[in-house]
Amino acid sequence: MRWSNDRNGRRAFVNACLVDPASGLDAKGGVLVDSGRIVAVGADINKQSMHGSAEVSDCYGKTLFPGLIDMRVFTGEPGMEYRETLASASEAASAGGVTTMIVMPNTDPVIDDAAIVDFILRRARDTALVRIAPMAAITKGARGKIMTETGMLREAGAVALTDGRVGVANPQILRRAMSYASTFDMLIVQHVEDASLATGVMNEGEIATRLGLPGIPRQAETIMLERDIRLVELTGARYHASQISCADSLQVIKRAKQAGLPVSCGVSVNHLVLNELDVGAYRTFFKLSPPLRSEDDRLALIEGLNDGIIDIIVSGHDPQSADTKRLPFAEAEFGAIGLETMFSAALSLYHQDQIKLSRLIEAMSCAPARLLGLETGKLAPGSPADFVIADLETSWQVEDTTLRSSSKNSPFEYRSLEGRVEKTIVAGQVVYSYDKP
Amino acid sequence: MSDIEKHPKQILAGRHLLAIEDISPLEITALLDLADNYVELNRQTEKKQSILRGRTHINLFFEASTRTQSSFELAGKRLSADVMNMSVKGSSVSKGETLLDTAMTLNAMHPDILVVRHHASGAAELLAQKVSGAVINAGDGQHQHPTQALLDALTLRRNFKRLEGLKIAICGDIKHSRVARSNLLLLHKMGATVHLVAPLSLLPADIDRLGVKVFTSMYDGLKDVDAVMMLRLQLERMDGACIPSAREFYRFYGLDQNKLERASPNAIVMHPGPMNRGVEIDSTIADGPRSVIQKQVEMGVAVRMAVLDALARNLPSLTNNDGGNS
Numbered sequence: 001m002r003w004s005n006d007r008n009g010r011r012a013f014v015n016a017c018l019v020d021p022a023s024g025l026d027a028k029g030g031v032l033v034d035s036g037r038i039v040a041v042g043a044d045i046n047k048q049s050m051h052g053s054a055e056v057s058d059c060y061g062k063t064l065f066p067g068l069i070d071m072r073v074f075t076g077e078p079g080m081e082y083r084e085t086l087a088s089a090s091e092a093a094s095a096g097g098v099t100t101m102i103v104m105p106n107t108d109p110v111i112d113d114a115a116i117v118d119f120i121l122r123r124a125r126d127t128a129l130v131r132i133a134p135m136a137a138i139t140k141g142a143r144g145k146i147m148t149e150t151g152m153l154r155e156a157g158a159v160a161l162t163d164g165r166v167g168v169a170n171p172q173i174l175r176r177a178m179s180y181a182s183t184f185d186m187l188i189v190q191h192v193e194d195a196s197l198a199t200g201v202m203n204e205g206e207i208a209t210r211l212g213l214p215g216i217p218r219q220a221e222t223i224m225l226e227r228d229i230r231l232v233e234l235t236g237a238r239y240h241a242s243q244i245s246c247a248d249s250l251q252v253i254k255r256a257k258q259a260g261l262p263v264s265c266g267v268s269v270n271h272l273v274l275n276e277l278d279v280g281a282y283r284t285f286f287k288l289s290p291p292l293r294s295e296d297d298r299l300a301l302i303e304g305l306n307d308g309i310i311d312i313i314v315s316g317h318d319p320q321s322a323d324t325k326r327l328p329f330a331e332a333e334f335g336a337i338g339l340e341t342m343f344s345a346a347l348s349l350y351h352q353d354q355i356k357l358s359r360l361i362e363a364m365s366c367a368p369a370r371l372l373g374l375e376t377g378k379l380a381p382g383s384p385a386d387f388v389i390a391d392l393e394t395s396w397q398v399e400d401t402t403l404r405s406s407s408k409n410s411p412f413e414y415r416s417l418e419g420r421v422e423k424t425i426v427a428g429q430v431v432y433s434y435d436k437p
Numbered sequence: 438m439s440d441i442e443k444h445p446k447q448i449l450a451g452r453h454l455l456a457i458e459d460i461s462p463l464e465i466t467a468l469l470d471l472a473d474n475y476v477e478l479n480r481q482t483e484k485k486q487s488i489l490r491g492r493t494h495i496n497l498f499f500e501a502s503t504r505t506q507s508s509f510e511l512a513g514k515r516l517s518a519d520v521m522n523m524s525v526k527g528s529s530v531s532k533g534e535t536l537l538d539t540a541m542t543l544n545a546m547h548p549d550i551l552v553v554r555h556h557a558s559g560a561a562e563l564l565a566q567k568v569s570g571a572v573i574n575a576g577d578g579q580h581q582h583p584t585q586a587l588l589d590a591l592t593l594r595r596n597f598k599r600l601e602g603l604k605i606a607i608c609g610d611i612k613h614s615r616v617a618r619s620n621l622l623l624l625h626k627m628g629a630t631v632h633l634v635a636p637l638s639l640l641p642a643d644i645d646r647l648g649v650k651v652f653t654s655m656y657d658g659l660k661d662v663d664a665v666m667m668l669r670l671q672l673e674r675m676d677g678a679c680i681p682s683a684r685e686f687y688r689f690y691g692l693d694q695n696k697l698e699r700a701s702p703n704a705i706v707m708h709p710g711p712m713n714r715g716v717e718i719d720s721t722i723a724d725g726p727r728s729v730i731q732k733q734v735e736m737g738v739a740v741r742m743a744v745l746d747a748l749a750r751n752l753p754s755l756t757n758n759d760g761g762n763s
Binding site: 205208323 | 535536555559560563644647
């Protein structure tokens, strides 16, 4: 990585509002960093106490919280570097306060082999601004047929298994993969969408009917989710539904959790702040998989996040270029970028009093860290010094010209968002500073 | 004097004709009034008007079409536009050029009016955002076909002298039909009651929220209606089978004498064409006294002339153009 772990020198970030969901901390204070790790956190880290013993940075009362961990990021490296490289994605991540990107295996070639995991980790070390860890495919080529070498992938550094943008359709293959993965305590992450039911291009219902577009029923999601949870009962595997999109899925997850099954789920920030009406006049940047659902579903998802039925928030960052997006809606690719806007977009829920700040941050930091067994995601002595300083009130305009991602397919294009990341710190070093326009 | 002559620029002031949602009941009435004039004109020997002289009108049909394309072509020619038919087969489109690239290429040739048919819903909308001339949607995927709805409305209005209060049944493959979507929206807008009749597998989700009554039986849906609009069974758009067989469909949803007897005694029978005889409609009905299918084709040319006329009034004037003289 472009930062290194071994830089000496103590640095203190003082006069901040500290929010650390892992410890429940929500107070004024500072963070002391040395050699890429956090040494101390709290009110006694201040300008006076640190004077002379550390390089002091004043946060001017801004909010300081653990670096975000985004559990669903697609890049184009290797194979489609013109859409996004690990380096360009990491630039976008740093500007969005994301200090760890979990990259999906749907590259060319697919990350289904220890050598490719190793390639990703080396490219990340050499070119990226933030930490990167890959998920490896459940099946070879993410084609849903032959199991990958779970143990070797884990040793190489894969943090979980997923076929990324496709779900494993065959129950027999998923059952075996789940059983085998639990041997190595690997998390199985599933894209819950039954491909044979999800032949449409947007949420099924009145809006799709008016636009003359084929719909994707909610059942494409719930049927696969219910089936998978039966397989969790059978195999005991740790299972994570990558993104859920509707109220019905919440009920399914809730029942599984009440039954004590090792089940968790995520939601993309898009599904928390947008709905099917945003598709408007065939705007393909809002063509997502799973599709944006109704306003009722959106409100239910926010409630599910508050109740803890939903564990984490992801950006679902999926760079697509003009040649795959500037097409008639049905022919355009699914997906939207989001690394740079995830935090600000999610913050709108806090500004609307729909969710507490600490819960939002938890869902983007210590919750994914816990699922993946990462040591980041918290402000604790001994932890890696990954954190973010943000101004919750600054409003800024999302412009395709200033977004750092190589692809510009942002659903928030031309929108004003309130609150933004001012500094991103990875391993104690500032990798991003906001320049006010 | 009709409304459009009093307020010529207020009709289709949106510059394009993409969907029925974009036009108001007043605009629809004015367009139909204007089309009435063109029906009379088209029945004379001298059918030529100079309203579109100097204007370039391009028909860009990505899907094969006989009646719509020739209807637009005739309409343009009768108004003196230079009409060009872009044949898509064998052109750069079949070599993989995208819709927008084709559009930008054509746009560089400064067409005043672009008539588009495409297999993707929203294609006309996408073009309208990118080209400088007026765009007329001549059918986009399963979305809309507004000039078909206007010509159907003209046919109905000339027959019944009104649209308000009429009861119309639209029957058959609603799910894949842009004609059905445009028609039900227009008729609902004009105060008619719309019945949709189809098996549930051929009805899109939540269609009942569009202001229509939904029936699954022809006997219930056709009761006392003033007009029966049959739709073509679009087997080519079906992604897998939505019905078991054409034979079964004809048995329950094909229009025959028995089912037609449920309609009002003066009811007329319509079909946008091309027909699958013996699948959705019996030949004796299609060719029978109640059928207005040929009349619909005649109304098509008149309605398209009215639309071209109205759009041309909102186009920027060319410096050497001496203007329309309708």
